[in-house]
Amino acid sequence: MGKGIAIRWVVALEPESIAIRKKFQMTRVAHSGPYPVFKDIADCHWLTISGVGRVHAAAATMYLHQVSNAPPWAGWVNVGIAGHAEGTYGTLYLVDKIIDKSTGRSGYPGPVLSSTLARSSLMTVDKPETNYGNDLLFDMEGSAIFEIACRLSCQQLVLVLKIVSDGPNIDIAELTSKMISDLVSDSISEIFKLVCKIEILTKKEHDRLELPVAYYAIKKKWHFSQSQEYRLMHLVKRWQATAQNKKLIPYVGECKDAKSVIRKLSIKLDNHEVDWGKG
Amino acid sequence: MIDTIYIEEDVRDHPRTRSILARFNKARHISIERYGEVFNKRSQNFRLQKLKPALILARKHAGHILRAPEGFGIGSRKNFYFAHMFNCLYDCRYCFLQGMYTSANYVLFVNFESFVEQIDNLIRQYPNESLTFFSGYDCDSLALESITGFAAHILPEFKMFTSALIEFRTKSIQIQPFERIPPIDNCVIAFSLMPEVMSNALDHKAPPIKKRIQAMKILAEKGWKVGPRFDPLIHGENWKTHYQELFDQVFTTVPNYAIHSVSYGPLRFPLAMFRDIFKLYPEEQLFSGPLPQRDGIVAYKSEIEEEMAVFCHNNFTKFVSDTVVFQCTPEAQAIGRAK
Numbered sequence: 351m352g353k354g355i356a357i358r359w360v361v362a363l364e365p366e367s368i369a370i371r372k373k374f375q376m377t378r379v380a381h382s383g384p385y386p387v388f389k390d391i392a393d394c395h396w397l398t399i400s401g402v403g404r405v406h407a408a409a410a411t412m413y414l415h416q417v418s419n420a421p422p423w424a425g426w427v428n429v430g431i432a433g434h435a436e437g438t439y440g441t442l443y444l445v446d447k448i449i450d451k452s453t454g455r456s457g458y459p460g461p462v463l464s465s466t467l468a469r470s471s472l473m474t475v476d477k478p479e480t481n482y483g484n485d486l487l488f489d490m491e492g493s494a495i496f497e498i499a500c501r502l503s504c505q506q507l508v509l510v511l512k513i514v515s516d517g518p519n520i521d522i523a524e525l526t527s528k529m530i531s532d533l534v535s536d537s538i539s540e541i542f543k544l545v546c547k548i549e550i551l552t553k554k555e556h557d558r559l560e561l562p563v564a565y566y567a568i569k570k571k572w573h574f575s576q577s578q579e580y581r582l583m584h585l586v587k588r589w590q591a592t593a594q595n596k597k598l599i600p601y602v603g604e605c606k607d608a609k610s611v612i613r614k615l616s617i618k619l620d621n622h623e624v625d626w627g628k629g
Numbered sequence: 630m631i632d633t634i635y636i637e638e639d640v641r642d643h644p645r646t647r648s649i650l651a652r653f654n655k656a657r658h659i660s661i662e663r664y665g666e667v668f669n670k671r672s673q674n675f676r677l678q679k680l681k682p683a684l685i686l687a688r689k690h691a692g693h694i695l696r697a698p699e700g701f702g703i704g705s706r707k708n709f710y711f712a713h714m715f716n717c718l719y720d721c722r723y724c725f726l727q728g729m730y731t732s733a734n735y736v737l738f739v740n741f742e743s744f745v746e747q748i749d750n751l752i753r754q755y756p757n758e759s760l761t762f763f764s765g766y767d768c769d770s771l772a773l774e775s776i777t778g779f780a781a782h783i784l785p786e787f788k789m790f791t792s793a794l795i796e797f798r799t800k801s802i803q804i805q806p807f808e809r810i811p812p813i814d815n816c817v818i819a820f821s822l823m824p825e826v827m828s829n830a831l832d833h834k835a836p837p838i839k840k841r842i843q844a845m846k847i848l849a850e851k852g853w854k855v856g857p858r859f860d861p862l863i864h865g866e867n868w869k870t871h872y873q874e875l876f877d878q879v880f881t882t883v884p885n886y887a888i889h890s891v892s893y894g895p896l897r898f899p900l901a902m903f904r905d906i907f908k909l910y911p912e913e914q915l916f917s918g919p920l921p922q923r924d925g926i927v928a929y930k931s932e933i934e935e936e937m938a939v940f941c942h943n944n945f946t947k948f949v950s951d952t953v954v955f956q957c958t959p960e961a962q963a964i965g966r967a968k
Contacts, residue, residue: 459680464681505670590911624866624918626863
């Protein structure tokens with residue numbers, strides 16, 4: 351169950367995490383690290399709470415990557431509250447442009463998911479922003495999480511979701527933990543729908559990137575040098591593409607060493623003719 | 630359906646931008662400074678992005694027209710290529726674009742006038758030479774014509790450039806821009822073709838081969854010059870039978886008098902590009918076959934390439950004159966002369 355699904359959540363505040371942890375039945379992972387970490391029973395969903403600000407957000411993202419042994423096909427999701435000049439309190443936005451105020455750099459979470467969610471640009475600032483303007487969302491972590499998560503996975507698997515919590519008519523200082531927790535809780539079904547779509551993409555990426563079982567079986571039986579391992583990996587993938595994967599192990603079973611495995615596979619594949627009519 | 634459009638600030642008020650934005654009024658518009666900040670980011674996943682590409686409207690500042698590689702041509706001494714777009718609506722598995730760009734988003738350069746100006750400059754620079762300009766190198770020339778209107782813009786302009794030839798390379802059957810105006814002598818509409826069984830497996834989202842041949846026939850009957858293009862040649866079981874059927878179909882459907890040229894070329898990738906493409910699509914059958922690497926190029930074994938080239942050339946010359954058959958490789962013409 352859940353093979354290939356890998357989602358990593360990063361939130362800034364503990365109340366932002368409550369509804370997510372509940373939804374995925376996450377429990378705390380025992381550890382002594384700098385950021386609390388939670389995971390679900392299937393090890394598919396992991397979550398960390400970074401604390402406020404870009405430095406913590408970047409560090410916690412990296413930390414979660416290490417602690418959870420996140421694969422390169424993992425989807426990364428940042429959910430959090432944000433300020434907005436005109437947005438209605440409680441509106442959930444899918445962020446598609448992130449401006450880092452301190453560096454002036456922009457990032458573009460490129461949505462490849464179909465979604466009816468409202469979309470907006472986000473500006474990540476270093477101090478709470480009360481000068482709302484320019485039809486932007488304001489937060490203090492988004493740019494850092496996005497930048498690091500893109501390095502760990504890819505832009506198309508990073509989701510930044512913000513819920514309007516404050517604005518010209520809602521004072522940020524009056525927000526309580528309960529209000530923050532409720533904001534996420536009220537949007538959890540929308541968030542869940544989107545994350546289900548990301549799960550499908552992570553599964554696809556898993557299937558693309560995960561090395562075939564046969565590769566490990568062969569590596570276990572014979573000793574391969576590093577360059578031979580690379581060649582083997584390429585050959586096994588080619589073999590798989592020919593739809594003969596079930597026959598691979600017996601095919602090389604009699605080989606006496608790694609070199610002869612590679613030679614035998616190379617000869618076979620270099621003479622393979624694709625049957626295009628097979629459909 | 631395009632639901633995200635990135636717009637360079639510099640072209641926000643360009644009439645072509647405004648007209649495109651008006652057509653996609655429900656799309657989300659995102660301002661950018663230069664297209665590279667979205668398009669060239671390294672952390673993108675081409676394969677995932679291909680599920681839902683965005684459109685980027687930009688200005689081409691330099692390098693509008695480039696020299697075609699040696700051995701690439703259809704008769705002219707000097708060959709150039711240009712692309713008013715990067716990337717393509719289709720998702721052909723052998724396409725080099727998937728290894729060349731990190732993004733599958735479509736970039737459209739809206740300043741079409743600059744392309745025409747540069748073409749004009751080159752024609753003036755070489756007044757006594759025949760020049761050919763190839764459109765559709767980094768994109769399909771016509772696939773997004775209903776949005777871009779590029780062919781409709783450039784065709785009347787090219788009518789004035791009588792000493793130059795323009796080729797529109799396409800798999801699209803959107804031939805309306807050519808149906809609306811009288812044929813232009815110095816224009817070739819070139820259709821990429823391969824046997825149907827191969828196309829079904831490799832030309833994702835592209836029109837079926839039969840429809841492409843039909844489109845060629847319609848254009849030919851209207852007086853346009855057309856060019857069947859068999860590039861890349863794909864190997865596999867019974868390839869001769871498949872190709873023979875395709876050639877018979879093409880040359881018995883499309884009137885011979887309308888065929889400007891026939892070209893063919895091998896499947897080849899620079900090694901680094903092949904590695905990127907293979908990483909994107911490891912399950913693809915095309916890459917499981919006999920594609921060794923030699924001198925930094927991944928291609929079919931030379932004996933396969935040669936056998937396919939000879940087979941094609943011999944077949945083409947049953948239908949058209951040897952003088953209009955071109956092999957697009959650095960070793961161009963060698964086979965034509967030898968056989």
